[in-house]
Amino acid sequence: MQNIGGIGNLTAIPAGGGAAQVRAFDTGPGNMVIDAVCEKLFGKPFDDKGKLAAKGAELRTVLEEQMKHPFFQRKGPRTAGREEFGREYVREFLRRCGRPKSTIFLPLRRR
Numbered sequence: 862m863q864n865i866g867g868i869g870n871l872t873a874i875p876a877g878g879g880a881a882q883v884r885a886f887d888t889g890p891g892n893m894v895i896d897a898v899c900e901k902l903f904g905k906p907f908d909d910k911g912k913l914a915a916k917g918a919e920l921r922t923v924l925e926e927q928m929k930h931p932f933f934q935r936k937g938p939r940t941a942g943r944e945e946f947g948r949e950y951v952r953e954f955l956r957r958c959g960r961p962k963s964t965i966f967l968p969l970r971r972r
Contacts, residue, residue: 867893868941886938890946897951923957 862872869891873884895914896907908914927933930950932941 863888865891867891867896868946871937884938887941888937889932889941890950893943894946894951894954897948898955901951901955920958923954926957927954 862874864870864872869888871884871886871888875882892907899905899908899913903913905913930945932939932945
C-alpha cells in the first residue's frame with residue numbers, strides 16, 4: 862500500500878505472511894513539498910484537486926536531477942523528513958526549475 866502524505870511511504874503486506882514479513886519504509890517527499898511550493902508561489906496552502914499541477918509542463922531535466930538526491934540512491938527500508946525535503950529542498954527545486962510558476966508542479970507529481 863502506498864500512502865502519499867507529507868512524506869510518501871509504502872507498506873508491503875505479503876499474502877498469508879505474518880508480522881515479521883511486513884516491510885514498511887518512506888518512498889520520498891509527498892504533499893509536504895507540493896504544499897510548500899504552492900504556498901511559496903501562489904499563497905495557497907495546497908493544490909486543490911491538482912488544478913495548478915494540471916497546468917504545468919514536464920521538466921524532464923529537473924525530474925532527473927531530483928532523482929539523484931541521496932535519499933533515492935538508498936535501498937529500503939529508509940526514512941525521510943523535513944531535514945531532507947524541507948525548505949532547503951524546496952528552494953533548490955524552485956531554483957532548478959527556472960520557469961514561470963505555473964509550469965513547475967508537474968515534476969513534483971511525476972514521481
